[in-house]
Amino acid sequence: MRIGIGSDIHRLVKGRPLVIAGVKIPFVKGPLGHSDGDVLCHAIADAILGAMASGDIGTHFPDTDPKWKGVSGLELLERTRKIAVRKKMKIVQVDTILVCQQPPLSPFRDEIQAGIAGVLKIGVGMVGVKFKTNEGLSEVGKGQAISSFAIVTLVKYIKT
Numbered sequence: 043m044r045i046g047i048g049s050d051i052h053r054l055v056k057g058r059p060l061v062i063a064g065v066k067i068p069f070v071k072g073p074l075g076h077s078d079g080d081v082l083c084h085a086i087a088d089a090i091l092g093a094m095a096s097g098d099i100g101t102h103f104p105d106t107d108p109k110w111k112g113v114s115g116l117e118l119l120e121r122t123r124k125i126a127v128r129k130k131m132k133i134v135q136v137d138t139i140l141v142c143q144q145p146p147l148s149p150f151r152d153e154i155q156a157g158i159a160g161v162l163k164i165g166v167g168m169v170g171v172k173f174k175t176n177e178g179l180s181e182v183g184k185g186q187a188i189s190s191f192a193i194v195t196l197v198k199y200i201k202t
């Protein structure tokens with residue numbers, strides 16, 4: 043069994059769409075980034091790569107490469123899952139925390155869970171999604187950024 047941890051943070055700026063695990067959240071601000079800035083997908087992808095000791099999303103999908111400009115978080119996650127498949131690793135379970143002062147995200151939990159579960163090909167019961175504010179503290183708490191944390195469990199496929 044392998045365990046991986048990942049995190050991500052993006053600045054929030056006016057006029058950018060806020061996309062969390064492929065779910066479009068109505069809000070005046072969204073993450074600044076080379077890609078769509080889907081913090082949750084980025085943290086999960088890093089956690090999966092970490093569990094395999096296979097670098098990070100910057101290694102596999104460098105933001106200096108125009109190929110990845112505007113790429114969706116769900117696509118990066120799907121590509122990361124395929125890297126795991128090639129290494130004969132199976133993603134078992136994911137737990138996450140999304141830290142965002144505004145807007146309230148809990149109404150979108152089911153959709154976000156389903157988005158992650160769908161791409162990773164695991165049940166929604168294997169995808170933890172927790173929302174926290176930052177109690178008004180630091181940039182995240184002042185609504186200038188959104189951050190996330192993820193932990194994943196992987197197992198090696200064993201032929202029976």
Ligand code: MG
Pocket residue numbers: 050051052075079080081084
């Ligand atoms: Mg990111």
